[in-house]
Amino acid sequence: MNEVYADDRVETRHPEQNIAKADAIAAWCNAIRSRPRLGKNPDEYLAIGIDGKGRLMELVAIRNGDGDFLIYHAFIPPQPNAKKELGIIEGSGRK
Template structure:
């Protein structure tokens, strides 16, 4: 069963270089993902994945009540904060 993935309109408004399809592709084929247990949007996740142009995207997403995933943040390149959140401080620079 495929889980619907939706991109919040704010993503492309704040980062016009990121297309909706690219953010969805990066989510579906994410190379790393970590649960954000302290998020007010829990269950929420931080993920890293490549868009269709091969750019590494930082994604923040939340599971919605209807079972869909809402990507509410995407940017490239990933921030040091997100890299630390996903990998821990010892692997941030990789």
């Protein structure tokens, strides 16, 4: 229960980013913000976390009935729409 796994596509979808499954799992375990995507699929979660190499990463995972998570999307850096969905605001807002 509450195990975290990464799908093979984490490593193959964006090969130029050099994201290994272990990197995505580390970022998930070190998430600074996460939430279920209630408007889309309540079993789908969006997170932003820091991997073992210090990289800020956007992640999407599905939670199964046992409470385990399967990460199927990982991207560096987190995109503005993911930050907005998680309520993360960059900068001070001053002009």
